Amino acid sequence: MYRYDTLDHTLVAERVAQFRDQTQRFLAGQLSEDEFKPLRLRNGLYIQTHAPMLRVAVPYGLLSTRQVRMLAHLARKYDRGYGHFTTRQNIQYNWPKLEEVPDMLADLATVEMHAIQTSGNCIRNTTADHFAGIAPDEIDDPRPYCEIIRQWSTLHPEFNYLPRKFKIAVTGSPADRAASQVHDIGLHLRRGPDGQTGFEVLVGGGLGRTPIIGKVIRDFLPREHLLSYLEAVLRVYNRAGRRDNIYKARIKILVKAMGEEAFRAAVEQEWALIRDTALLLDPTEIDRMRKYFRPLPYEKLPDIDVTVGREAAFVAWYRHNTRAHKVSGYRAVMVSLKTPGIAPGDMTAEQMDGLADLADLISSGEVRSTHDQNLVLGDVRQQDLYETWQRLTALGLATANIGTLADMICCPGLDFCSLANASSISIAHQITERFSDIDYLYDLGPLEIKMSGCMNACGHHHVGHIGILGVDKHGEEWYQITIGGSASGDSSLGDVIGPSVAKLEVANTLAMLLDVYVSIREEDETFLQVVRRVGVTPFRERVYAPSR
Numbered sequence: 001m002y003r004y005d006t007l008d009h010t011l012v013a014e015r016v017a018q019f020r021d022q023t024q025r026f027l028a029g030q031l032s033e034d035e036f037k038p039l040r041l042r043n044g045l046y047i048q049t050h051a052p053m054l055r056v057a058v059p060y061g062l063l064s065t066r067q068v069r070m071l072a073h074l075a076r077k078y079d080r081g082y083g084h085f086t087t088r089q090n091i092q093y094n095w096p097k098l099e100e101v102p103d104m105l106a107d108l109a110t111v112e113m114h115a116i117q118t119s120g121n122c123i124r125n126t127t128a129d130h131f132a133g134i135a136p137d138e139i140d141d142p143r144p145y146c147e148i149i150r151q152w153s154t155l156h157p158e159f160n161y162l163p164r165k166f167k168i169a170v171t172g173s174p175a176d177r178a179a180s181q182v183h184d185i186g187l188h189l190r191r192g193p194d195g196q197t198g199f200e201v202l203v204g205g206g207l208g209r210t211p212i213i214g215k216v217i218r219d220f221l222p223r224e225h226l227l228s229y230l231e232a233v234l235r236v237y238n239r240a241g242r243r244d245n246i247y248k249a250r251i252k253i254l255v256k257a258m259g260e261e262a263f264r265a266a267v268e269q270e271w272a273l274i275r276d277t278a279l280l281l282d283p284t285e286i287d288r289m290r291k292y293f294r295p296l297p298y299e300k301l302p303d304i305d306v307t308v309g310r311e312a313a314f315v316a317w318y319r320h321n322t323r324a325h326k327v328s329g330y331r332a333v334m335v336s337l338k339t340p341g342i343a344p345g346d347m348t349a350e351q352m353d354g355l356a357d358l359a360d361l362i363s364s365g366e367v368r369s370t371h372d373q374n375l376v377l378g379d380v381r382q383q384d385l386y387e388t389w390q391r392l393t394a395l396g397l398a399t400a401n402i403g404t405l406a407d408m409i410c411c412p413g414l415d416f417c418s419l420a421n422a423s424s425i426s427i428a429h430q431i432t433e434r435f436s437d438i439d440y441l442y443d444l445g446p447l448e449i450k451m452s453g454c455m456n457a458c459g460h461h462h463v464g465h466i467g468i469l470g471v472d473k474h475g476e477e478w479y480q481i482t483i484g485g486s487a488s489g490d491s492s493l494g495d496v497i498g499p500s501v502a503k504l505e506v507a508n509t510l511a512m513l514l515d516v517y518v519s520i521r522e523e524d525e526t527f528l529q530v531v532r533r534v535g536v537t538p539f540r541e542r543v544y545a546p547s548r
Contacts, residue, residue, distance in 0.1 A: 001062050001366060002147045002292045004112045011155070012109045015116055019043045020102035027099060042122065042160075044115025045101055049418045054093045054101055055118040056108060060128035060146040060170075061089035061369040065356040068367050070111040072352035078104050083352070085337060085345040087409060087460055088167075089127050089369040090118060094416050116154060121162045123153040123234075127169045129177040130370040133293055134378050136326045140189045140197050142170040142178075144289040145226060148281070152227050159234050163241035164249035166234070167206075174489055179371050181205050181214045181491040182463060184251045185233060190220055198222045203233060203263070204255035207457035211493050212252045217264040223286065225271075228279035232271035236263070296364055296379055301329020306385050316442070317389050317400040322380075329382055333363075335375040335392060336399040336407070340432040343425045344410040345373035354395040362388055371460075371487075373409055374402065404441040405449055405514075406432055409460055413453030413470060414477070420453035422470025422477035427451060427506050434507035444514060447527050450485070463487035465528045466510065467494045477503045483513065483539060484531040492532075497540045509543055516542045 004012070019039070026036040040046075044055040056071070063071075071091055075083045078100050079093045086092055096104060108114055118125055126146045133141040149168060153159065159166070169180040172189040180186030186202035199221045205214025221229050237251045240258070255263045307315045323332040335355065338344050359367050359377055362384045368376040375397075380388055392398035401407050408431065411417065413424030428451065435441060450464030461467035467482035479501055482494030501509045516539050517527050531539070 001064060002059075002289075008112070009109075012112075012114050012116070015043070015114065016102065016105045016109055019105060023098065023102050038120065041120040042117065043101075043105065044118035045098075046119060047418070048094065048416050049414075050416065051095045052098050052101065053416065054096050054104060054115060055086070056091050056093070056113060056115050057118045057125045058090050058113075058369050059150050060126060060132065060143050061130050062143065063367045063369065064111075065359050065365050065367065067111045067113055068352050068356040068359070070107060070113065072349040072356070074104055074107060075349040075352065081350075082346050082348045084343070084412065085347060085369050085373050085375070087371050087373060087411075087458060088125055089130070089371065090125055091369070092412075094412070119165075121164050121166075122160055123156065123162075123166045123168065126150050126153070127167070127178055127183075127371070129171045129173055130368045130376050131177060131323065131332060131378070132172060133295065134325050134327075134330075134332055135173050135175075135177075136324050137175060138172045138326070139174075139191060140172045141290070141293055142172040142187075142189055143293045144286065145187070145189075145223070146170050147289055147292065148226065148286070149230065152230070159238060162234075162238055163243045164246070164251075166237075166251065168230070176487075176489040176491070177371070179460070179463070179487040179491075182207055182211070182460070182487060183214065185230065186214050187226075192220055192222070196222060199226065201229065201233075203267075204252040206250055206252040207460060207462045208250070209247055209455045210250075210252065211457070211462040212256065213491050213493065214252075215255060215260050217260070217267060224281045224283065225275055226281060228275045228277065229267075229271055231274060231279055232267050235270050236266045240266075295327075298327045298330065298379075299381070301381060301383070303328050304382050306382050310386065313400070314386060314389050316438070317398055318385065320400045320404065320442075321398070321402045322385065325379070331380055331382055331385060333377040333380050333385070333388055333392075334370075334402045335367075335377060335397050336402055337374050337397070338401055338407050339396055339399050340406070340436065341429065343412075343415075344408050344428055347375075351395050351397060354391075355397065358388065358391050358395075372407065374407070400438070401441065403446050403448075404438075405435055405444060405447045406438075406441055407448075408432075409448070409450040409464070411452050411459035413451075417453060417458075419456055420470065421455075421472040422453050422479065422503070424451045424453040424459060424468075424470060427468060427470075427479065427503070430504075430507045431510060434511065444518070445524075445526050448486075449510075460487060461485075462493050463491060464494060465531070466513065468506065471500055473500070479503065479506050481506075481509060481513075481543075483536060484528065486528060495536045497536055498544050501543075512542050513539050 171178040188200040201218040202214035363377040364379040414420040451468040452459035463485040485494030
């Protein structure tokens, strides 16, 4: 993974010192709340319902075990013993004391981490496929390009105060495990006609109040032009994006207002002015960055069937929680943060320490965070999988539910977030209690439930196979249900099935949707495939039948 150089260390240390001074002045009454707000936001600090919330950046989801142990330390010393992994591959702490946040940032700096640009109207943490560098279907490793983007975008003076927040995702696989089509910019690695590496560029994706799938504005961009083209897109947005209405400030609204062709033309015109300037990426710089992400010295091992003679619980875990690796004899292990009764994405300090120990013992000394609020051990020898399962089981991290209904995405909702209209965590608990039969979940097949407590869509409900959105009705919590969404390479937005349902009826409503699916599915047909084949009507009729 990338290691900080002198410039990185200096920049982060100076930012910590600056924020410490700003916090002290605010607490002393020398800065007003309005003056302090933009300063804390640029350092990842929100004010939530009960306490401040600090969001820590995890660039492209990659953590060393030293960093994981530091995250455990922060949870133990400054929070309530746990952290919350998000759909942006970051981690949040929900209970820090404002006066101690500078100390948290100073501790993070010792392991080359920070919270810079995890909030505010700037370029946020660049995200990527959590199987980057190990996926068999990968065209190229996106992480070197993510790091190049990180260095270019960090404290970029021209883009430090954009009309609204800005998110970039990079994927090297056609499967698009980075949800890139619902980002402000999505970058898909491609091979050109001569075998050269480049990018398909999508712009204007996003969720929230106006969900939109991104539009392709360039079919192939040679890799050396990556930064100049990104800069051209950001310049057009920075100049033309709206600042008078927060709900119409995202680049997706600008692209829609200008029209796809007009926006593309504006970007190309801007790009022509800067494409061959200092922003041009030298191949030696790309190669230098790639060296930070060189493949491990893998052993030459045969693929083996590790399930022979093993107990059913291990076999189920192997089938659902491990994935193919590009090197024979290895597997990637999905670490489930969806234990029943625990808020999705939450992880205790003890679990973090234990996972770091395990990653050092049997993997590459790295841990990866995912868009689905889980973690990954990327390089586990197949012969070590049984021991891995045993150790994860002891940590409470081996629930064999990856890809099932129980593997829900869930934002913090009304339990923590001051923007939320309704609870999310309690609904997740309601669903896991109702659907506790793991064999039934396996029979349902792949099923993605994504849940948000408000229209900001931090839980990505628009692109869930089943999406759940909390809404407020005269002070009561109700939930709108959508079906047919997807964030993969075949991205689509879900359709609303009908009026919102009462809080206590959410799990019952899901049960009716699943009854319809089971009754009409064809052989090996998934829930998403059925919805796309028959549409919303059969599901709507069942949920809102007069006889109910």
